[in-house]
Amino acid sequence: MYAPLPANWMQWMADNRLRECSTQSMLDTMVAAGLDRAACIQALSDLESNPVFLAARKHQQLTRKLESVLANQQKVWQSDPNYTVIERRKKVPVNEFWERYARGSRPVVLTGLAEGWPALREWTLPRLKDRFGHLPVEIQANRNADARFEENKALHRKTVRFGEFVEMVETGGATNDYYLTANNQLLRMPEFASLLDDIGPLPAYCDRARLKDLSYFWLGPAGTRTPLHHDTVMLLHTQVIGRKRWKLVSPLETPRLYNYNEMFSPVDADQPDLARFPDFAKVKVLETTLEPGETLFLPLGWWHQVAGLQASVSVSYSNLATDNIFEYRNPTITDW
Structure with missing residues (x-):
């Protein structure tokens, strides 16, 4: 008779056998x-x-069936020779937007959507500092010290004067250490309400009345990074100042992205560690660079990783004129 192993080791064995690790490697x-x-x-x-464990194996079979369904559908999508090409379109007709891009789940760069927006003239860093420099804003700070800075964003909250933050962006060089992101809720603050007036006409597939509640302001230096994740809504992201590089991955690729915690993947799409995340080698990554005045439409569930190539200002908004509320049953596995 042998003493039973500690519970943590029993769970470790089950985890690794379900991952099909060999018993010999586990024993070693x-x-x-x-x-x-x-x-x-x-x-x-x-x-x-x-x-x-046998019950877990049964549920594993059901999960593998769902994974195979996704993989096969992704294979069909990828059979399009232009699959990795993100189209650039101007003045897409409303019906085509819904059918080809929203319901068809195809990212697209809309090159004319922001034509006529006062923001394209008014949102320079000096002018923004003059208008709002005295006001407090919430930023994310000390991000470089935390490899999981986005997952731990609540721990990186810091309040500074808007003008002080703009000066950091102007003089601090390329860095990911500080960023004014969507989490700041800035556009919900009465003191910043005039920014909404700078957002000009929206296409008919957007609901202008809901813009205030469903829009987000971004400002950061070159070097900012948003790690690979997916949102829970369809959205539009308009670049006003600077350029951002977007890397996109289909939601059907989710089983290959090691999505253990909420909406995040630990994979760096720029430099994937294939020894640690070998399934990512099979993933098709789409890429585009968003220029000032351009808007990216991000369909539901598309994974994305974003890098600021220059100091940038942008606005994202999910006020589509349709039901844009969806349910995700996210994992919360933090010990893998």
Whole structure:
């Protein structure tokens, strides 16, 4: 008889067998950690007939079926020779926008949407500083010290004067250490309401009346990074100042993105660690650079990673003239 292994090791064994790790590699790891070899051999053998583990295997079969459905549908999408090309379109007809891009789940860069917006003239850094420099704003700070800065964004909140932050952007060079992001709720503050007046005509597939509640202001230096994640709505993102590079991944690729926590992937789409995340090697990544005055339409669930190539100001908004509320049952696995 051998003493039972600690519960944490029993869970570790189940996790790794469900990932199809070999029992030999697992045994080597456990013995190297100081566990008794004979006890480990017995525990690994017993695991295969454990009724709880057998129940997990049944649910694993159901999950694998869903994964295969997604993978096959993605294969069909990728059979389009232009799959990786993100179109640039001007004045897309309303019906075509809904059918080809929203319901068809195709990203598109809209080159004429922001024509006539006062923001394209008024949102220079000096003018913004003159208008709002005395007001407090919430930014994310000290991001460089935290590899999971976006997942831990609540820990990086800092309030500064808007003018002070603009000066940081103007003089601090390229960095990801500070960023005024969508989480700031700036456009909901009465003191900044005039920014909404600078957003000019919107296409008929947007609901202007809901712009105040469903729009977000972004300002940051070159070097800002938004890690790979997906949103829970369809949205538009208009670049006003500077340029941003977007990398996009289909929602059907989700099983290959190691999405263990909420809406985030630990994979860096710029420099993926394929030894740690080998399934990402099969992922098709789309890429585009958004120029000033251009708008990206991001369909529902599309993963995206964004890099600021220059000091930039942009606005995102999800006030589409349709039901844009969806339910996601996100994982919250933080120990993998």
